Amino acid sequence: MAMTPNTAADSAAATSPHRFQGLEDGAVGLRADVLDLYASLQKLGLLEHVAELDIKGLTVIPPEKVASPELIERLRTAVLDVLARRHGVQASRQDNLEGEYNSMPFGKLMSYLLLEDAAFQDMLMNPALQAIASYRLGKNCCLSSVQAAVKSRGGPALALHTDELYVAPPYSQYTTGTNLTVALTDYSAEDGPTIFVPGSHKLRRQPVGNEGYDQIERVEARAGSLIVWDGALWHGSQPRRSEGLRLSVIYYLMRPHMRxxxxxxxxxxxxVLARHPPRFAAMLGKTINLGWKHQGPRLDGADTLVGSSPYC
Ligand SMILES: O=C(O)CCC(=O)C(=O)O
Ligand SMILES: [Fe+2]
Incomplete structure (x- = not known):
């Protein structure tokens, strides 16, 4: 039977009366917001950083392209203020500290910082951070955490790992998270820098055993830099050998789909919980080591790292 030709709009309406936002007619191809994102990356001088992030898995955006020295100073002050408020430790960046500061691989990790000081909020809205996160994770990406690390001389190394915790390998080609760390003090070989294995984000899994250590690079960054790495990159850190504190604020941003x-x-x-075996609480997310407030994550890591097997 001959069909009366419909317009594309008629046939779409007949088969699919409900249209999802963003999938309007003509939305196939580059939408205007994607072109806007390209223009902002270009304007902010970030195109080379996008390429480095894609190819090496990590890029250091220098201070001139990130935030004003005033905002970086406000962040340093805010971190030291939280240290004083929460932990009663009055420190300056020249001090050496004992305890978690030089016995834990991150140093002292302070979590749930967004509402502690407007500086943490202003940095989240920083145009360079926003542009590179939207490029990597989509414009509907969300904040997962804002933490600060205060690291002093002599601590242990942080072992190579990916930040794709709980994600079963092989990871999707579209990484679910991106780490955007603001270096508030210099990172050089002596400063206990982040280390990484260039290109390892392409492997889409955690490292196993001693894999990768023969290929590590150290991050070199001036205070005020934004160090950005793919959630799937193998990275860790080395012990600090220099005097004073390494201060950083770690923004972890993520795609919004796993909720x-x-x-x-x-x-x-x-x-209700008592009526059921522990599996019931686990089904409601009670045992997941996520969703923390200022007490931060449990750092035993036992149930967060999903290994190299696709079956666990
Ligand atoms: O302390 C470092 O340099 C690395 C920290 C780290 O692994 C992370 O922020 O995911
Ligand atoms: Fe990490």
Whole structure:
């Protein structure tokens, strides 16, 4: 039977009355917002950093392209203020500190910082951070955490790992997270810098055993730089040998798709939990080492690292 030709709009309406936002007619191909993103990356001098991020998995954006020295100073002050408020430690960046500062691989990690000081919010909205995160994770990417690390001389190394915790390998080609670390003090070989294995983000899994150590590079960065790495990059850090503190603020941004549709965690009563074996609480996300506030993550890491097997 001969069909009366419809317009594309008619046939789309007949088969698909509900249209998703962003999938309007004519949306195939580059949308205007993607071209806008390209223009901002170009204007901010970030195109070479995008290429380096794609090829090596890590890029250091120098201070001139990131934030004003005033904002970096506000961040340094804010980190030291939180240290004083939460932990009663009055320190300056020239001090050497004992305890978690030089016994934990990150140094002292302070979590849940966004609302502690407007400087943490202003840095989140920094145009360079926003542009590179949107390029990497899409314009609907979200904040996962804002943490500060305060690291003093003599601590242990942080072993190579990816930041794609809980993600079963092989990871999707579209990385779910990106680490954007603001160096508040210099990073050189003596300063306990981040180390990484260039190109390892292409392997889409955690390193196993001693893999990668023969190919590490150290991050060299001036205070005020934004160090950006792919969530799948193998990275860690070396012990600090120089005097004073290494200060950094770590913004972890993520794609928004892995969330529960119904959030029972806050409302489920102890009585309901007690009626069931522990698996019930686990099904509601109770045992997941995520969703922390200022107490931060449990650092034993036992249930966060998904190994190199696609079956676990
Ligand atoms: O301390 C460092 O240099 C690396 C920290 C790290 O692994 C992270 O922020 O994911
Ligand atoms: Fe990491």
């Amino acid at each position: 529960v549709q119904e959030d029972y965690q806050a409302e489920v009563s102890a009585e």
